[in-house]
Amino acid sequence: MSLRLRLFLILTGATLAVWLSAVLWIENSTRAEVTRVLDARLVEAARMVSSLVSKNQIALNRDDPAQITLSHDESYEHQQFCQIWSFTQGLVGRSNGAPSAQLVPADATGFRDVTRDGKALRVYTIIDPDLGGQVTVGDSLAMRNRLVRDVIEGFLWPALVILPVMWGLIWLAISRGLAPLDRFASDLDARPSEDLRALPGTAQQPREIRPLAGALDDLLARLAAARGREREFIAYAAHEMKTPLAGLKTQAHIARHAPDTDTREHALAAISTSVDRTDRMVRQLLDLAQVDSRETRATPVELTGLLRQVLGDLAGLATRRGVTLELDSALDAPSVGSDPLLLSLALRNLIENAVQASPDGAAIKARVTGSDDALLIDIHDGGPGLPPEIAQQAGQKFVKGKGADANGSGLGLAIARDALARLGATLRYEMRDDGHHTLLDLPTA
Incomplete structure (x- = not known):
């Protein structure tokens, strides 16, 4: 995998992770805020109904429960509903759309989440001493979830346009940011193999590339030194090998044309000495090569x-x-x-x-x-x-x-x-x- 693609995937993944984290945070904060606001509205509605009952502005009748009208929004049907229960007479009043069955126990107060007829409801109950009963106001949890969902959808839809644009800008920024590295690689690729000089313009390179350029300069210097030692070694070895071989040739010529036995024996002894010297040098050259190449x-x-x-x-x-x-x-x-x-x-x-x-x-x-x-x-x-x-x-x-x-x-x-x-x-x-x-x-x- 290329460095450019790796950086792109890391940055786009990080961007997506940040965006999703923001969505989760907004979803949680919106849900909490919606719950706080709508719970406050339930409290206000329950107190309003209780006040109307206390002032006899709502006629209560067990046989014909009063129809109570609460705040209504056309965008969210049945936003709120209300039940008025008498401890002695039962259901004496309810709003349009409110369940006819009692939602909470007779002595219950405060907030509760209940389910009736397959619907999840959020209710708030207070005790009305003048009534001798309780007032329960509620709304649909599905409506609350819809409010939160609408907020999140309003945040996510722009992401379908913003994120691709952002990812394109990230790719462009990475390509431009890595351009000096591409030029650096091109310059290296264009250098001939025998050119082991230090790289030009190392100090003018971007700060992030300077350590790499410095390490390459050190490597090139070591390679140049090693190549110099290799050439010196070959030159010395060739010179040292040339001397005994020349001696061998000379002594062999003398031995072949020796006029007497003593001269021939002396030449053969010199040949033996040259052979020993050459043998030792070859062995030592092999030993030296083995030392240099062996893994300890x-x-x-x-x-x-x-x-x-x-x-x-x-x-x-x-x-x-x-x-x-x-x-x-x-x-x-x-x-x-x-x-x-x-x-x-x-x-x-x-x-x-x-x-x-x-x-x-x-x-x-x-x-x-x-x-x-x-x-x-x-x-x-x-x-x-x-x-x-x-x-x-x-x-x-x-x-x-x-x-x-x-x-x-x-x-x-x-x-x-x-x-x-x-x-x-x-x-x-x-x-x-x-x-x-x-x-x-x-x-x-």
């Missing part, structure tokens, strides 16, 4: 077992590098609610970086400690730590310091940082007396 799924993770698995996967690399891997847990099988894939990717890249940075014969120790609020994973290696020139850029893609391992791609810390950020964990580095420490703080909640 928190499950209980037993840290000691996960670390043991990661260390086992890196045992071959550690052996080739001449370092040893050790696991030391100060806790008994600590567990944490986390995404096992993201956590394992972060640990693998951090420990792999430590292996690449450690000198021959060094020992890399992974230790798990913790408290009720957080668990700490401490990866201690024998490397020199982060070079000062890249300390502020640690975690950025393809950032490598001088003297870094030639097989490195500058992606390991970036993968670890992004994965831990998705997990709500923090990563920090410390250089202590016993060597370099990489510290992971994992929340337990």
Whole structure:
């Protein structure tokens, strides 16, 4: 459903509800006013008849009840009727059209609603001491309802003309009011997909559209930044892939035309190194893509077992590098609610970086400690730590310091940082007396 139609239905529904509420209020107030006025007329008529009886201006006779004439309106026949009852003689007088049967008990006074001959009547009764009886004056409730109905019909008939006109004006007002939004949508639709600049004239937009325009500006800025990072990533990746591939081609050419065995063996060793470097880079690029696209799924993770698995996967690399891997847990099988894939990717890249940075014969120790609020994973290696020139850029893609391992791609810390950020964990580095420490703080909640 469009916003225009939704607003139209809401406003027309509200208008109709207000109109119907007004009808009900007028109906109730009119009925109350009609009842008050006509009840007052019944009281006046009863007192008038009683006064006439007291002054003997009405002849009373049981055998021939006097015909009493009350106020009469041609528009409402039999507006009022009257009965005069003697306590000893019975009906001694009545008006034309008045029922012949007694309407109220002999001792009754005041107002009552009664039904006679299928007609609902409103009557008022007083006791006349001079008569020794009672005077009852009444009128038809149907006549009262007709009066109220005529008032309501007089209010409703104009609504058949007014409401459609009002609804048409509401539709016109909504269309004109939403015109800036339509123009805003048209401007967006006309923009080419590669145009990620901020929307022009945001400050001149209507106040209600400014938050939307501002949010779109923020979104476009984030998209532009993401696209810039994507282009930068592709450029760096292409450059980094080009180097080992060019080396492979060169060394393969040397191996094919090597004049002796030593030259051929040296070229084949260089080919193996280039293949390892390319394999690691491809794996890290896939890991980075997986970190960016994965939806986090928190499950209980037993840290000691996960670390043991990661260390086992890196045992071959550690052996080739001449370092040893050790696991030391100060806790008994600590567990944490986390995404096992993201956590394992972060640990693998951090420990792999430590292996690449450690000198021959060094020992890399992974230790798990913790408290009720957080668990700490401490990866201690024998490397020199982060070079000062890249300390502020640690975690950025393809950032490598001088003297870094030639097989490195500058992606390991970036993968670890992004994965831990998705997990709500923090990563920090410390250089202590016993060597370099990489510290992971994992929340337990």
